[in-house]
Amino acid sequence: MIKPVALAATHMECRDLKESMAVMTDLLAFETISEEPGEAILKHPNSPWVLVLHQAGAEAPAKPMHNHWGVRVQTTEEVDRAYAYLTAHKKEYKLGAIGKPTWSHGSYSCYFVEPGTNGWEIECYEDFARKEVAAQKFGGVKKPHWEEIYPEEKFPGRGYVPQAFTHGTLVSGDMEVSKNFYTSVLNLEVHRFSGHVIYVKHPSAQTYIVCALRENPKVFSPNFRNTLTVDAKAAVNEAYQEFSARGQELGITELWPVQENNGSASFCFRDPGTNCWEIASRN
Numbered sequence: 001m002i003k004p005v006a007l008a009a010t011h012m013e014c015r016d017l018k019e020s021m022a023v024m025t026d027l028l029a030f031e032t033i034s035e036e037p038g039e040a041i042l043k044h045p046n047s048p049w050v051l052v053l054h055q056a057g058a059e060a061p062a063k064p065m066h067n068h069w070g071v072r073v074q075t076t077e078e079v080d081r082a083y084a085y086l087t088a089h090k091k092e093y094k095l096g097a098i099g100k101p102t103w104s105h106g107s108y109s110c111y112f113v114e115p116g117t118n119g120w121e122i123e124c125y126e127d128f129a130r131k132e133v134a135a136q137k138f139g140g141v142k143k144p145h146w147e148e149i150y151p152e153e154k155f156p157g158r159g160y161v162p163q164a165f166t167h168g169t170l171v172s173g174d175m176e177v178s179k180n181f182y183t184s185v186l187n188l189e190v191h192r193f194s195g196h197v198i199y200v201k202h203p204s205a206q207t208y209i210v211c212a213l214r215e216n217p218k219v220f221s222p223n224f225r226n227t228l229t230v231d232a233k234a235a236v237n238e239a240y241q242e243f244s245a246r247g248q249e250l251g252i253t254e255l256w257p258v259q260e261n262n263g264s265a266s267f268c269f270r271d272p273g274t275n276c277w278e279i280a281s282r283n
């Protein structure tokens with residue numbers, strides 16, 4: 001069993017880096033941490049989770065909406081204003097479909113597609129978070145993910161302010177198998193939301209990944225993955241040895257070699273539900 005110290009990053013494959021970056025920064029309040037040809041690292045100021053964009057060109061496969069990420073606003077009015085703002089700027093930012101806000105799983109949400117075909121959700125758990133007992137459920141992921149409000153001055157003129165980068169998504173072909181894998185192999189917390197949805201998270205943060213049952217999910221490249229950090233290079237190598245030796249038994253369906261970069265080590269693998277992950281050492 002690995003001992004992750006954080007669910008540190010999530011990776012999104014896009015078609016044109018600049019186009020996707022513009023959506024992340026101008027419409028979702030991400031900040032650019034670094035940028036190099038074909039790759040950029042972004043972060044929401046209120047969230048520890050880092051978003052890494054990988055440019056894969058115009059031929060990058062289209063992603064279904066059930067593979068999406070989400071940011072959270074404080075009020076349902078903001079979701080309505082976000083829908084209006086996105087609709088008014090659809091052409092400018094080359095957005096795909098923008099769904100009218102709807103209620104689902106306790107959230108009032110607006111879903112849209114960015115130019116790289118990835119789905120994004122602007123969610124609001126205002127009503128849910130108000131009910132103290134309900135808000136404690138599911139590892140507290142529906143409570144506000146911020147200690148300090150990200151002020152409107154920092155994201156003016158849109159009528160809504162994303163307060164945190166809250167969640168991503170995973171797919172599963174067998175919920176029990178996925179649940180066991182995330183708890184016993186990756187040592188993560190799992191909270192059951194329903195018969196076909198679990199929430200996966202690291203105990204150190206509220207950031208979570210929604211894992212939902214899907215029939216015949218599309219298989220994507222490691223450009224679409226989540227990164228768990230471990231505390232040293234030795235722990236990466238140890239995990240790699242174990243996954244190499246006992247992969248099939250553990251539920252690893254694909255394993256990529258260890259890579260070393262600027263003193264840190266990492267490798268990617270695919271879980272039983274076809275999702276790619278990366279285990280990396282902290283720099």
Ligand SMILES: [Fe+2]
Nearest residue numbers: 069070121210
């Ligand atoms: Fe979502």
